Amino acid sequence: MPHSPITRQSLAAADAADSLAPCRDRFALPENILYLDGNSLGPLPAATPAAIADAVTRQWGQGLIRSWNDEAWIDLPASIGAAIAPIIGAAPDSVIACDSVSVNLFKLAAAALGMRPGRRVIVCETEDFPTDRYILEGLATLADAEIRAVRRAEIAAALDQGTALLVLTHAHYASGEVHDMAALSTAAHAAGALILWDLSHSAGALDLHLDRDGADFAIGCGYKYLNGGPGAPAFAYVAARHRAGFHPPINGWMGHVAPFDFAAAYTPAPGVRRLLAGTPPILAMAALAAGVATFAGVDMRVAEAKSTALVAAFAALVAQTCPEFAVQPPVPRHSAQIVLRHPHGRRIMTALIARGVIGDFRPPDRLRFGFPALYTRFTDTWDAVQILRTILDTGEWQDSRFDTLGTVS
Numbered sequence: 184m185p186h187s188p189i190t191r192q193s194l195a196a197a198d199a200a201d202s203l204a205p206c207r208d209r210f211a212l213p214e215n216i217l218y219l220d221g222n223s224l225g226p227l228p229a230a231t232p233a234a235i236a237d238a239v240t241r242q243w244g245q246g247l248i249r250s251w252n253d254e255a256w257i258d259l260p261a262s263i264g265a266a267i268a269p270i271i272g273a274a275p276d277s278v279i280a281c282d283s284v285s286v287n288l289f290k291l292a293a294a295a296l297g298m299r300p301g302r303r304v305i306v307c308e309t310e311d312f313p314t315d316r317y318i319l320e321g322l323a324t325l326a327d328a329e330i331r332a333v334r335r336a337e338i339a340a341a342l343d344q345g346t347a348l349l350v351l352t353h354a355h356y357a358s359g360e361v362h363d364m365a366a367l368s369t370a371a372h373a374a375g376a377l378i379l380w381d382l383s384h385s386a387g388a389l390d391l392h393l394d395r396d397g398a399d400f401a402i403g404c405g406y407k408y409l410n411g412g413p414g415a416p417a418f419a420y421v422a423a424r425h426r427a428g429f430h431p432p433i434n435g436w437m438g439h440v441a442p443f444d445f446a447a448a449y450t451p452a453p454g455v456r457r458l459l460a461g462t463p464p465i466l467a468m469a470a471l472a473a474g475v476a477t478f479a480g481v482d483m484r485v486a487e488a489k490s491t492a493l494v495a496a497f498a499a500l501v502a503q504t505c506p507e508f509a510v511q512p513p514v515p516r517h518s519a520q521i522v523l524r525h526p527h528g529r530r531i532m533t534a535l536i537a538r539g540v541i542g543d544f545r546p547p548d549r550l551r552f553g554f555p556a557l558y559t560r561f562t563d564t565w566d567a568v569q570i571l572r573t574i575l576d577t578g579e580w581q582d583s584r585f586d587t588l589g590t591v592s
């Protein structure tokens with residue numbers, strides 16, 4: 184494809200040959216919108232409204248408190264975790280759905296520090312998503328640890344005998360660059376340290392193998408590629424070898440081995456269940472379950488390959504049609520997102536959204552577009568780039584009404 188100009192016809196042929204194309208019906212996408220922001224907020228799955236209505240009307244309304252048992256509400260964190268597990272290459276009982284990414288990072292990083300007494304340094308990346316750094320700095324103050332934030336190229340060299348934990352985001356939130364999980368896990372272990380992966384931009388996008396690639400801990404997002412809805416619960420992973428030996432700092436009753444014994448003394452549940460603190464938000468869990476279910480039967484190797492091909496097609500079309508954009512170098516080889524840079528990026532993105540092409544903007548100059556494999560079509564890349572060309576040709580992005588852009592996350 185990269186050598187001859189891409190046509191809409193060739194992209195339509197790619198859609199016709201795409202084994203994941205039928206998965207688009209699993210979503211209730213609005214008409215006349217090109218949604219290229221599922222990496223920030225996954226779209227509404229077709230099954231979610233009925234699932235939430237059932238949870239509210241029948242399970243809560245009729246079942247009342249009996250539904251904790253009759254509808255297995257109490258097991259939702261573990262059962263959703265087990266459904267997430269194959270998406271990230273993990274054993275079913277090593278994943279639990281709970282809290283936010285931020286809170287899960289705190290719990291697991293604190294537990295990791297406790298497993299490396301005598302070592303006080305947490306190594307992380309300077310350019311990481313801000314919440315990760317904020318959380319680690321707060322933990323360091325509390326636990327008398329030290330943060331060593333380094334650039335991407337210096338990570339392996341920063342590990343030494345004082346390092347307790349290496350925290351990395353697997354796919355970078357802005358650039359889409361992806362770390363080599365196996366190599367960095369090996370490097371951390373060679374230094375005697377543990378490794379914790381933030382999968383917020385990988386889970387549901389890339390072909391992950393947490394168990395195989397040596398991860399000790401991981402956290403990930405429910406509302407991005409997993410389509411769990413705005414503010415969906417996140418998830419946490421603990422490798423089987425650490426199941427009995429990790430101790431999160433929040434001893435909540437839901438993490439007790441027997442919450443309904445109301446015992447005076449805290450005894451942690453075996454395995455990941457001890458990461459639970461308070462009562463799970465069942466209505467949000469119902470939406471997350473429906474979101475995770477959009478991955479039923481999906482081979483993540485196929486999903487990653489499709490997203491990578493979508494990103495490549497979009498990059499080639501931008502080069503072909505809108506040469507005034509710098510595609511963030513390097514174009515990630517395995518990524519479900521891409522960044523274009525432009526000094527007027529904020530106004531251009533706002534003008535795109537006004538025309539129904541929804542991506543997002545990250546300061547200072549990055550227009551970010553996501554290409555989740557389950558519902559994005561190859562022809563979407565063509566249509567989006569044509570609209571981008573139109574906005575540049577008309578100059579409509581220069582309209583001052585596009586000065587403000589209200590987006591979150």
Ligand SMILES: *Cc1c(COP(=O)(O)O)cnc(C)c1O
Binds near residue numbers: 283312
């Ligand atoms: C989206 C994202 C988060 C989100 O954290 P929450 O606490 O769940 O809001 C965290 N880390 C990274 C890298 C992210 O991309």
